[in-house]
Amino acid sequence: MSEAELIWGRNVASAALKGGRSVNKGLLAMGSHGRTVAEIRALAREMGVPVEEIDRRRLDQLAQGANHQGVLALVAARQYVEVTDLLVQARAARQDPLLVLLAHVEDPRNLGAIARSAEAAGAHGLIIPARRAAGVTGTAEKAAAGALEHLPVARVGNLAQCLQRLKGEGLWAIGADMAGEQLYFDADLTGPVVLVVGGEDKGLGTLLKRECDLTVRIPMLGTVPSLNAAVAASLLLYEVVRQRHVRGRA
Missing domain, CATH: 3.30.1330.30 (Ribosomal protein L30/S12)
Known part of the structure; x- marks a missing residue:
């Protein structure tokens, strides 16, 4: 580096x-x-x-x-953090962790846009692969509009092992998938959550999908088959915000 x-x-x-x-x-x-x-x-x-x-x-x-x-x-140069740091930050704030794990998002503009939405939604951090994916470059920083100065990012060598570890820490792994088991707004997203978002071409992949506790889908009512990764991530993030807000008012 x-x-x-x-x-x-x-x-x-x-x-x-x-x-x-x-x-x-x-x-x-x-x-x-x-x-x-x-x-x-x-x-x-x-x-x-x-x-x-x-x-x-x-x-x-x-x-x-x-x-x-x-x-x-x-x-x-950017200093990446450890996944443990993200959990420590959430717990120090006495909040249920909300993390976003990106599975091979290759376009740095998508990474930046997701980071912008994640920071705005109060997420505690972003997890990206150490290889074969977009890193935090100048292009990603521009798309994030400053959000990456406030949102910590962890890089890991093995995404599946990272998910296993997070689940062991009590987080619920929710994967965004076109053929998801539930509509995203029907899933319970009120607890500790790591949202797993796939890349532009490969999606989640079989291994990561298997590691998810639940896969959710976004209804596609028009003719286009899918949404941009950044748009999908934003919808999921703000569904978490909505559900937690409703829970807080109950």
Whole structure:
């Protein structure tokens, strides 16, 4: 893993500065302005982070054509956490754990979008494979709109073993599957839960599906066969939120 990495986007850079991540340098396109840019300048000045204005075409090259909004930052490489840390965080808050395990999601934009929904829904962390899947790259950070500065991410070598361990800790493993046993809004999601979301092409796979306590499906009433992984994850996350809210009012 490299010692530093580039992130881009106004909200992403602002979240990195606010979240206390080690920021080595800020890069702004010449002539950049606006409230968020002014906030980035002020935060960088307060933290002693140098900011350089450079030609927008150079920013385009550094961001490899991504929509950087005129802002890049050179930051310390992401520190992944252990799965145990996610459980400790939930229990310290006296909350039932809510985790999301991604099974071979290869598009970093989907990873980022899922992270954004997970953080907004109050999830305690994201679990991703160490190999053959998207990691937390600049593209993922941009799609997450700053959420990855607040949502801890664990990487594991064996997803099936990770699920076994989480089930041993009392979590209910709920897999999203097109042929799921129940409609997702009929499942009881009020307790400690790890939501298992498959990749764009492979889905959950036989092994992970077997490790799930329950598979749920989202009703598809039109002609398209399935939803984007990020959309499916968002629906499941907010069904957990809804059910816990109702339980809390009971």
